[in-house]
Amino acid sequence: xxxxxxxxxxxxxxxxxxxxxxxxxxxxxxxxxxxxxxxxxxxxxxxxxxxxxxxxxxxxxxxxxxxxxxxxxxxxxxxxxxxxxxxxxxxxxxxxxxxxxxxxxxxxxxxxxxxxxxxxxxxxxxxxxxxxxxxxxxxxxxxxxxxxxxxxxxxxxxxxxxxxxxxxxxxxxxxxxxxxxxxxxxxxxxxxxxxxxxxxxxxxxxxxxxxxxxxxxxxxxxxxxxxxxxxxxxxxxxxxxxxxxxxxxxxxxxxxxxxxxxxxxxxxxxxxxxxxxxxxxxxxxxxxxxxxxxxxxxxxxxxxxxxxxxxxxxxxxxxxxxxxxxxxxxxxxxxxxxxxxxxxxxxxxxxxxxxxxx
Ligand SMILES: Nc1nc2c(ncn2[C@@H]2O[C@H](COP(=O)(O)OP(=O)(O)OP(=O)(O)O)[C@@H](O)[C@H]2O)c(=O)[nH]1
Ligand SMILES: [Zn+2]
Numbered sequence: 001x002x003x004x005x006x007x008x009x010x011x012x013x014x015x016x017x018x019x020x021x022x023x024x025x026x027x028x029x030x031x032x033x034x035x036x037x038x039x040x041x042x043x044x045x046x047x048x049x050x051x052x053x054x055x056x057x058x059x060x061x062x063x064x065x066x067x068x069x070x071x072x073x074x075x076x077x078x079x080x081x082x083x084x085x086x087x088x089x090x091x092x093x094x095x096x097x098x099x100x101x102x103x104x105x106x107x108x109x110x111x112x113x114x115x116x117x118x119x120x121x122x123x124x125x126x127x128x129x130x131x132x133x134x135x136x137x138x139x140x141x142x143x144x145x146x147x148x149x150x151x152x153x154x155x156x157x158x159x160x161x162x163x164x165x166x167x168x169x170x171x172x173x174x175x176x177x178x179x180x181x182x183x184x185x186x187x188x189x190x191x192x193x194x195x196x197x198x199x200x201x202x203x204x205x206x207x208x209x210x211x212x213x214x215x216x217x218x219x220x221x222x223x224x225x226x227x228x229x230x231x232x233x234x235x236x237x238x239x240x241x242x243x244x245x246x247x248x249x250x251x252x253x254x255x256x257x258x259x260x261x262x263x264x265x266x267x268x269x270x271x272x273x274x275x276x277x278x279x280x281x282x283x284x285x286x287x288x289x290x291x292x293x294x295x296x297x298x299x300x301x302x303x304x305x306x307x308x309x310x311x312x313x314x315x316x317x318x319x320x321x322x323x324x325x326x327x328x329x330x331x332x333x334x335x336x337x338x339x340x341x342x343x344x345x346x347x348x349x350x351x352x353x354x355x356x357x358x
Contacts, residue, residue, distance in 0.1 A: 007155035008162070012191040014149040015126035024149040025137055026122065026156065027115035029053075033123045034091035034131035042084040042133075050139035052078040053108065054090060055116035057130040057286035063093060066105055070113035073120050076105045078133070091131035093284045094270045118156045125160070127261035130286040163295055165190040168303065174199070178236075178243030187300055196254055198300055201239070202247040209330045211248040212309035213238040214297040214318055216255040219262055228269070229346060233338025238312050241333075249306060251297050258282070259291030277349045289354060294318055298325030314350075314357045332357075 005013070014024045021036040032041055034054065045052055053075050056066070061074030068074035078087070089099035116134055124130040137145060166187040176182040178201065185198040204210040215238065221231030235250075242248025257265025260282065268281035279289040298321065301309065308328035311319055312335045319329045334357070339347065350356040 007151075008159060008191045010149055010151060011122070011125075011155065011159045012193050014122065014151055015193070017149055018123055018126045018128060022148075024122075024151060025145060026119045026134075026151050027153050028137055029115040029119065029134040030137050030140055030145065030148075031115075031119040031122070032133045033126065033128045034087050034133055035123075035129045037084050037087050037133055039084045042087065045133065045135050046080075048135055048139045050136055053116060053134040054078050054087060055113075055120050055132045055134060056090065057120055057124075059283040060091070060093070060129075060131065060286040061107075063284050064090070064105075067107040067109075069107060069109040070117065073113055073117040075108040075113055075116050077108060079105070087133060091129045091286075092267070094267045097274070114153055118151075118153050121160055122151070122156055124287070124291075127264065129264070129267075163293075163299070164194065166194075166196060166296065166300060166303065171200075176201070176239065176243070178239035179246070185304065187303070194254060196296060196300060197252040198304055199239070199250040199252060200304070201242040201249070202245075204247040204249060204306070206305040206307075209308040209310050209328070210306050211242055211245055211312065211333065212301065212306070213242075213248075213250045213312040213335070214253060214294070214322075215250055216253050216258065216292060219256060220265075227340040227342040229343055230338035234312075234335050237335060237337040241312065249301070249304065249309075251300055253292075253296060255292045255296075258289070259293070260285070260287050277353070278346055279349060279353045290317070294321035295325050298322050298327045301327050316355055316357065 017024050018033045021038050021041065023030045023032045056074050058068045058072045058074060061068045066074050066076060089095045119132040119134060120130045123132045166189055169186045169188050171183055171185040174182040174184040181202050183200040185200065187196050215235055218229060218231035220226035221229045222235050225232055238250055242250065256262045264285060267285055271281035271284055272278065276284060282289045294317065308330055310331040310333050311329050312333045313319065314334060319332060322329050
């Protein structure tokens with residue numbers, strides 16, 4: 001008792017296994033992430049002599065003009081002569097120009113799609129493209145499945161909505177050019193897989209609304225000075241405003257690429273190079289336009305003792321989520337900086353399609 005893995009720990013382990021290209025068991029199926037399916041693993045799956053299913057997200061299936069009979073997931077039969085490169089090409093739209101001919105494919109409409117849906121959600125939560133290969137676990141020799149992560153659908157469904165708990169690990173003084181009295185707090189998730197940071201400027205009064213920013217990580221904008229977005233100038237302007245007021249709290253949330261990770265954001269950029277906008281590029285990859293969990297920001301603020309903020313943002317969704325999760329937003333402070341000719345269309349799309357305020 002107490003030493004057995006919890007469902008959350010098992011799922012965290014399964015994400016690592018999937019990223020390594022290894023199989024996991026979801027319900028009654030062996031699952032491998034399509035994006036990282038190795039040739040030898042695909043040959044092993046084929047040698048099971050059982051029907052193999054490829055599950056794709058609804059968005060990706062739409063792009064490929066494949067019928068989806070099961071809501072958010074589409075299932076199709078893997079053709080007998082398919083190679084692992086075909087599977088990867090089905091998963092990855094950045095390969096569409098290189099592999100234009102993928103059909104014909106037959107969608108599956110019979111049977112239960114629950115394992116396929118949970119598999120795609122799990123693969124996506126591992127920050128891989130939402131596409132999975134499935135084989136019935138009954139076709140696999142028991143000795144080949146004994147060391148694998150076995151996940152029940154109930155465990156996966158409750159993990160998908162569970163709010164992670166973030167614990168403060170360490171904090172230390174960090175004098176900044178924006179203000180000499182800075183402090184960096186590090187938070188880690190209870191399953192050890194995620195880290196977020198809070199930068200406290202001055203000594204804000206916990207009983208009054210604090211000037212605050214929820215900043216999502218953007219390696220390209222924050223560090224490299226990318227002109228494709230406004231993140232770097234927003235980060236520096238927010239710190240500068242807090243510095244000149246003498247107080248503030250900036251959360252630096254590791255939700256790169258609106259929660260899809262840097263690799264997938266760069267895939268989205270590759271699609272943007274082909275003419276798709278920021279929202280359509282996410283959809284073609286199989287993601288929602290915004291995969292971030294803004295509840296994390298509210299829980300970190302409360303953990304630091306803040307219950308009301310003056311929020312630096314142009315995004316009404318951030319304000320709404322904070323309010324719904326117990327942090328009052330007494331004022332929205334607009335943050336309009338860093339407009340370039342390269343990001344004008346990106347910012348216009350956010351205003352037109354994602355509800356950002358101009
Ligand atoms: N998927 C994807 N993410 C992008 C793209 N451009 C920027 N991002 C990411 O978008 C996020 C920007 O988030 P924020 O600036 O915090 O949030 P916002 O929703 O724009 O709201 P405010 O800036 O507060 O108004 C960062 O994680 C970037 O990495 C893109 O084209 N595709
Ligand atoms: Zn950015």
